[in-house]
Amino acid sequence: MSELSLTGVTKAFGGVQVIQGVDLSIEKGEFVVFVGPSGCGKSTLLRMIAGLETTSSGTIHIAGEDVTKAEPYDRHIAMVFQSYALYPHMTVAENMGFALRLQGVAAPERRALVTEAARILQIEPLLDRKPAHLSGGQRQRVAIGRAITRHPKVFLFDEPLSNLDAELRVQTRLEIARLHQALGATMIYVTHDQTEAMTLAHRIVVLRAGRIEQVGRPTDLYDDPDNLFVAGFIGSPKMNFLPVQASGPREITVAGQTLTLALSVPLPTGPLTLGLRPEHLSGEGPQVTLVAEVVEQLGQTSYAHGKIDGTPVIAEVRGHRPQVGEAIPLTLNPSRALVFGADGQRLR
Amino acid sequence: MSPERRTAWAFLAPSLVLIAIFRIAPLIWGAQLSLTDARGITPGAFIGLENYRELAFDPAFRDSISNTILLIATLPVWVCFPLLLAILIHQGVPGGRFYRATYFFPAILSSVIVGSIFNTLLRRDGAVNAALKLVGIAPTDWLGSSHTALLSLIAVQLWATFGMSLLIFLAGLSTVPQDMIEAARLDGARLRHLVWFIIIPALRPIIEFVAVVTTIGILTSMFGLIYVLTAGGPGTSTTLPEFLIWLELGKLNRPGYAAAISMVLFALMAGLAWAQIRIMQRNADV
Numbered sequence: 282m283s284e285l286s287l288t289g290v291t292k293a294f295g296g297v298q299v300i301q302g303v304d305l306s307i308e309k310g311e312f313v314v315f316v317g318p319s320g321c322g323k324s325t326l327l328r329m330i331a332g333l334e335t336t337s338s339g340t341i342h343i344a345g346e347d348v349t350k351a352e353p354y355d356r357h358i359a360m361v362f363q364s365y366a367l368y369p370h371m372t373v374a375e376n377m378g379f380a381l382r383l384q385g386v387a388a389p390e391r392r393a394l395v396t397e398a399a400r401i402l403q404i405e406p407l408l409d410r411k412p413a414h415l416s417g418g419q420r421q422r423v424a425i426g427r428a429i430t431r432h433p434k435v436f437l438f439d440e441p442l443s444n445l446d447a448e449l450r451v452q453t454r455l456e457i458a459r460l461h462q463a464l465g466a467t468m469i470y471v472t473h474d475q476t477e478a479m480t481l482a483h484r485i486v487v488l489r490a491g492r493i494e495q496v497g498r499p500t501d502l503y504d505d506p507d508n509l510f511v512a513g514f515i516g517s518p519k520m521n522f523l524p525v526q527a528s529g530p531r532e533i534t535v536a537g538q539t540l541t542l543a544l545s546v547p548l549p550t551g552p553l554t555l556g557l558r559p560e561h562l563s564g565e566g567p568q569v570t571l572v573a574e575v576v577e578q579l580g581q582t583s584y585a586h587g588k589i590d591g592t593p594v595i596a597e598v599r600g601h602r603p604q605v606g607e608a609i610p611l612t613l614n615p616s617r618a619l620v621f622g623a624d625g626q627r628l629r
Numbered sequence: 630m631s632p633e634r635r636t637a638w639a640f641l642a643p644s645l646v647l648i649a650i651f652r653i654a655p656l657i658w659g660a661q662l663s664l665t666d667a668r669g670i671t672p673g674a675f676i677g678l679e680n681y682r683e684l685a686f687d688p689a690f691r692d693s694i695s696n697t698i699l700l701i702a703t704l705p706v707w708v709c710f711p712l713l714l715a716i717l718i719h720q721g722v723p724g725g726r727f728y729r730a731t732y733f734f735p736a737i738l739s740s741v742i743v744g745s746i747f748n749t750l751l752r753r754d755g756a757v758n759a760a761l762k763l764v765g766i767a768p769t770d771w772l773g774s775s776h777t778a779l780l781s782l783i784a785v786q787l788w789a790t791f792g793m794s795l796l797i798f799l800a801g802l803s804t805v806p807q808d809m810i811e812a813a814r815l816d817g818a819r820l821r822h823l824v825w826f827i828i829i830p831a832l833r834p835i836i837e838f839v840a841v842v843t844t845i846g847i848l849t850s851m852f853g854l855i856y857v858l859t860a861g862g863p864g865t866s867t868t869l870p871e872f873l874i875w876l877e878l879g880k881l882n883r884p885g886y887a888a889a890i891s892m893v894l895f896a897l898m899a900g901l902a903w904a905q906i907r908i909m910q911r912n913a914d915v
């Protein structure tokens with residue numbers, strides 16, 4: 282039995298349908314990341330799971346129990362907000378122990394549980410301070426600590442790192458991953474940052490305009506996207522997309538070259554899109570040249586920006602450091618190439 | 630003096646001058662007057678603290694002070710009642726907008742009109758008694774009995790003014806972060822916990838502000854209502870210092886004695902305001 286399951290869940294604000302029928306089930310102990318562009322409904326979906334938004338139709342089950350209409354506190358979930366949402370008039374210890382206090386846990390026992398959570402997060406020295414006297418990173422830990430103290434069935438995180446600076450973000454990301462391993466808890470994490478999603482998730486749920494585009498392991502989404510949207514959203518820099526025509530049932534023509542693809546179904550006629558990641562423009566296959574217009578040097582690797590057949594293309598170059606104006610030989614590797622139909626769906 | 634400071638003084642000067650002319654000067658003049666036996670328009674002779682000594686033994690003044698103490702004792706009601714209603718409206722009870730408008734409405738009525746309305750309602754043969762009769766309660770002479778007159782007066786003034794405090798609380802509530810409320814709901818807070826542990830601490834500065842403004846309000850603006858409803862009676866049961874000042878000054882023509890009462894009232898309010906401001910400052914760094 283799954284820890285959390287959503288069945289045909291929808292949400293409308295006024296007349297606007299924001300969540301358009303979501304089916305999803307999450308296993309106990311899983312780390313699931315909801316990712317998608319801003320405004321696609323990630324927060325709304327998370328808040329529906331939390332019970333902070335009502336569900337327009339469909340059902341939500343947590344640990345087998347129908348909680349679609351349950352109050353937030355009856356769902357045994359904890360949530361970490363982007364703004365941290367700490368109680369400013371309470372100390373860190375009081376913040377973390379507030380839920381226990383409401384449950385009627387006696388003060389000494391409460392203190393012990395809070396100290397235990399604080400130890401995991403290494404915030405014991407902060408316990409008697411007020412949130413106003415903490416840095417952003419420390420507040421974030423307190424917010425996480427507040428969730429841990431309660432031992433919830435499911436942890437929900439809504440873009441918890443977006444108010445931190447880049448370095449702290451990477452560090453906190455690692456800590457969340459470590460925390461997940463240590464607690465073995467079910468976690469749902471919302472982000473618009475595909476790197477965060479890739480690094481943290483067991484499974485990623487890609488959302489667009491209130492619909493699930495694809496669910497899968499990070500590597501599955503990277504290697505085997507179902508559609509143009511997922512292919513473009515996962516991976517950085519983005520996958521290159523070239524407009525192509527089918528020149529045979531399993532053949533396409535691009536930049537004067539013919540690529541033979543291993544497909545299980547014949548290609549339809551009409552416009553198609555070829556997808557090749559910047560890091561996959563090498564190996565066996567027809568050659569093209571890219572004249573570098575802009576080069577981004579990252580040290581161990583470089584990204585050359587140019588055009589193939591008038592379409593902007595990014596290529597990763599390893600081994601040497603290309604210069605602007607340099608003609609870089611690239612390979613259109615058929616074993617790495619993905620083809621998408623006119624409707625954006627992947628042709629396999 | 631730097632140009633910046635000069636500009637600052639230029640902006641401050643007009644209001645400083647106005648305060649000096651219309652507040653400070655009369656205060657000093659009033660203090661002087663309170664040390665004389667002035668009657669009518671004849672400037673009185675200096676009699677030292679004689680007026681204050683007389684005050685201490687004046688039963689009307691003593692009653693007015695005990696009435697004032699009773700009035701101030703009701704302060705928690707003046708604060709909690711609008712606070713509670715504001716929280717309910719903010720939580721989104723059905724018809725919240727309607728309630729907000731309706732509750733505020735009396736605040737724009739002059740006290741003479743409010744007084745006239747309640748004069749009719751609270752009469753022995755008025756609507757309130759008629760309604761009570763329906764549920765079998767004997768009629769009461771709300772304004773004519775010394776047991777009920779002051780409380781009736783307080784209730785009417787509360788009715789007439791709580792809408793303003795309600796609006797201030799609503800404005801304050803809209804600044805309480807929604808995230809924090811939601812976090813508390815996830816932590817297991819029911820409405821009563823939310824109010825007690827989250828909303829009231831967050832509104833603390835606003836609550837203190839309303840408490841100060843209300844204290845000043847009930848000590849200085851009940852005159853109109855007293856005049857229309859009870860004229861300080863029966864006996865002295867609804868006489869407040871403010872009303873007594875007017876009696877001594879206007880009816881009994883004793884400006885010196887009235888000035889002494891004013892000075893006492895001034896000291897009383899200054900003391901209360903000082904205490905409340907101290908409390909606010911103590912909490913400012915929370």
Ligand SMILES: Nc1ncnc2c1ncn2[C@@H]1O[C@H](COP(=O)(O)OP(=O)(O)O)[C@@H](O)[C@H]1O
Pocket residue numbers: 294299317318319320321322323324325326
């Ligand atoms: N309370 C609300 N009332 C009306 N529309 C809302 C409300 N909350 C969110 N929306 C709309 O729902 C859509 C999804 O919002 P949200 O879930 O916050 O997106 P995300 O978190 O993915 O950026 C947006 O178009 C937003 O404008």
Ligand SMILES: [Mg+2]
Pocket residue numbers: 323324325440
């Ligand atoms: Mg969001």
